[in-house]
Amino acid sequence: MNKIWLVIQREFLSRVKKKSFLLATLLTPLIFPAIMGIFVWIATEEKEAQSLRIIEVVDENKLFFLESSEQYAFSFSGNDLETSKEMVQNGDRYGFLYIPKFDLKEPTGIVYYGEENPSMNLISYLENNLKKKIEEQRLFESGIDPKIINEVRTKVSIKSITVDEQGAETVSDATVNYALGFTSGILIYIFIFVYGNQIMQGVIEEKSSRIVEILVSSLKPFQLMMGKIIGIGAVGLTQFLIWVVLIGTLSSVVIGILGMQMPQQQAIEMASPEIAESMPPGSDMAQIFQVISGIDFIGLTLSFIFYFLGGYLLYGALFAAIGSAVDSPSDAQQFMLPVTIPLIVAYMGLFVFVLNDPNGNASFWLSIIPLTSPIAMMGRVSYGVPWTDMVLSMGLLIGGFFFTTWMAGKIYRIGILMHGTKPSYKTLWKWIKTSQ
Amino acid sequence: MLKIEKLNKSYGSSRALTDLDLYVPKGIIFGLLGPNGAGKTTLIRIINQIIEGDSGEILIDGSPLSSDHISQIGYLPEERGLYKKMKVWDQMIYFARLKGLSQQEAKSRINHWLQKLEMSSWKDKKIEDLSKGMAQKVQFISTIVHNPALLILDEPFSGFDPLNAEIIKDEILGLKAQGTTVILSTHRMESVELLCDRVAMIHKSRKILDGTIKDVKSSFRPEVFTVTLENLTQEIPQEWIAKMSDNSCHFSLPLNGKTPNELLSGLMQYGQVKQFEEVIPSMEEIFIHQIKSANYE
Numbered sequence: 001m002n003k004i005w006l007v008i009q010r011e012f013l014s015r016v017k018k019k020s021f022l023l024a025t026l027l028t029p030l031i032f033p034a035i036m037g038i039f040v041w042i043a044t045e046e047k048e049a050q051s052l053r054i055i056e057v058v059d060e061n062k063l064f065f066l067e068s069s070e071q072y073a074f075s076f077s078g079n080d081l082e083t084s085k086e087m088v089q090n091g092d093r094y095g096f097l098y099i100p101k102f103d104l105k106e107p108t109g110i111v112y113y114g115e116e117n118p119s120m121n122l123i124s125y126l127e128n129n130l131k132k133k134i135e136e137q138r139l140f141e142s143g144i145d146p147k148i149i150n151e152v153r154t155k156v157s158i159k160s161i162t163v164d165e166q167g168a169e170t171v172s173d174a175t176v177n178y179a180l181g182f183t184s185g186i187l188i189y190i191f192i193f194v195y196g197n198q199i200m201q202g203v204i205e206e207k208s209s210r211i212v213e214i215l216v217s218s219l220k221p222f223q224l225m226m227g228k229i230i231g232i233g234a235v236g237l238t239q240f241l242i243w244v245v246l247i248g249t250l251s252s253v254v255i256g257i258l259g260m261q262m263p264q265q266q267a268i269e270m271a272s273p274e275i276a277e278s279m280p281p282g283s284d285m286a287q288i289f290q291v292i293s294g295i296d297f298i299g300l301t302l303s304f305i306f307y308f309l310g311g312y313l314l315y316g317a318l319f320a321a322i323g324s325a326v327d328s329p330s331d332a333q334q335f336m337l338p339v340t341i342p343l344i345v346a347y348m349g350l351f352v353f354v355l356n357d358p359n360g361n362a363s364f365w366l367s368i369i370p371l372t373s374p375i376a377m378m379g380r381v382s383y384g385v386p387w388t389d390m391v392l393s394m395g396l397l398i399g400g401f402f403f404t405t406w407m408a409g410k411i412y413r414i415g416i417l418m419h420g421t422k423p424s425y426k427t428l429w430k431w432i433k434t435s436q
Numbered sequence: 437m438l439k440i441e442k443l444n445k446s447y448g449s450s451r452a453l454t455d456l457d458l459y460v461p462k463g464i465i466f467g468l469l470g471p472n473g474a475g476k477t478t479l480i481r482i483i484n485q486i487i488e489g490d491s492g493e494i495l496i497d498g499s500p501l502s503s504d505h506i507s508q509i510g511y512l513p514e515e516r517g518l519y520k521k522m523k524v525w526d527q528m529i530y531f532a533r534l535k536g537l538s539q540q541e542a543k544s545r546i547n548h549w550l551q552k553l554e555m556s557s558w559k560d561k562k563i564e565d566l567s568k569g570m571a572q573k574v575q576f577i578s579t580i581v582h583n584p585a586l587l588i589l590d591e592p593f594s595g596f597d598p599l600n601a602e603i604i605k606d607e608i609l610g611l612k613a614q615g616t617t618v619i620l621s622t623h624r625m626e627s628v629e630l631l632c633d634r635v636a637m638i639h640k641s642r643k644i645l646d647g648t649i650k651d652v653k654s655s656f657r658p659e660v661f662t663v664t665l666e667n668l669t670q671e672i673p674q675e676w677i678a679k680m681s682d683n684s685c686h687f688s689l690p691l692n693g694k695t696p697n698e699l700l701s702g703l704m705q706y707g708q709v710k711q712f713e714e715v716i717p718s719m720e721e722i723f724i725h726q727i728k729s730a731n732y733e
Contacts, residue, residue, distance in 0.1 A: 006533050014522060214511065217484040218531070218534040
């Protein structure tokens, strides 16, 4: 045990002390808020520039009075088509909307002229506005009082609540659950790949530089392998925790600074005018907060840590076995397939099945089989999983971890001392079967 | 110190060791000889518990080989390596601690050795910045830092210049004087003759020779004497293909069933016997002779 601890220490310290670790650990969290900050900044800037945009309207029906918004002002100077076009060309107007005379039942021929390509936002804003006006006009013509129309207009939003066996109710929102499952699944996927590769590289380094023969004369190959896996896992966990803290702090600072310049409501409005129109101020955000507060974060965090470590350990042993069987990283390619395929299946399954239908058959199996469960189960956990499924999945993952480690240990023990021969799957199988 | 009985090991269908018996007394330097692929490395790995034998018994000081013995054995493999990116000091501490030394103990012993071999100034250098010879010295210290009772050295002099090889040789002899038992596996027969008290030779998985250097050499005497005669009084027989110079004559003669005294008195009639000496084979000759004759069988 003491010797495993020495190996863990070496593996951990030799990586953490590297300059590249320091750089990656400190710079990565800076990149996230920086990108976020740039987006928010661009959006804010754009909005400021847009607030000056004046659109000339020529309406031959003399029916439509478009209400100006913060971004777009509408001018009804009564000019003709040619003059208005010229105004756009001269830069006096941002754009020009031409509404020809038409039957209200079939509004066709509306044209927007602009110096630059109009954004989707602008077009849908104009379309929604005109649609509303035409509908109001037609209702009015069929004898309905505009006052009634305004009274009749209703807003509907569904609040979804999940009830568990004990009858406790929680407000849920698929979007939030989706985002949580998506993020945690992807993180585990990346973690397994990045640090699994580090294990493999480390094993190959020890093997090709022949250090391993000296090491295994002092401790058992299995101790060496486990020490390496745990040590590198600790490096990853450390890096991950530093990131969480740094990203959290930096993001809240960035949002804090930029948030003052752009209230939430406007952000939503910008994203989609339709949603903004149908939502009373604040209700959307309020619900999201309610949902977030309803999520069992302790349970979520605990299962994240469990699957994060379980998945890493399960695959870590396999990566170590591959590293021990080959002489150089380029030879490792041929054995990577059995490791890569289940990971990619889990990753694809997360998107195709789990996040869309967390309780479906495919989702169930993906979250039970140990090779895919670390990634797939995270997609289900945020929606809530029956405890029987959870116990089964966790139990099988622990069992799977013992199995891959046992198998990898057998390959590793023989592989690290073999030089110059390129083993095949058949040889690996022979190594596994060799006793002692 | 080390006693091996009926040790067998095979890899699939190929045999690496067959019914091997070996006895290494305490406090000597034991030469383990044999051509490449004879099974030496397998034997060394089994003693180091890197791999296990299929059958047979290994005793160290009378007790069966177990993980308790790891801290008593020092092993310098033929193909050796160090972590390139690690500092000399950290690396030595790591190896010493893996052999079971405490942090404190490891530090003081490493300091002692670094000073002794005048390497203290390299402490904070990375292995990749050292010359090959320097790295080999680091490796050597790492092998002996825990004061092993049994030291197994596989080609310890490779990679050293003659000056450093001399330093290492002196250290090995120094360890022997302190009671360390050394198993030396090498192809350099001159160092075997110089250092070893006993040797064993392995060929095609079997032991084909075992004994003290003296016994081995005497059992391989070709029973030939070299003779130098002066002031010839009589023509020497044609078949004694001789080298003549001025008035002396140098040649070698087989005993052909006679005793050395009979041979000598026979020679006296031809002139003044200036030199009469038995031919003692070198270990190199014995090695080559043994392998060749074993291959004929």
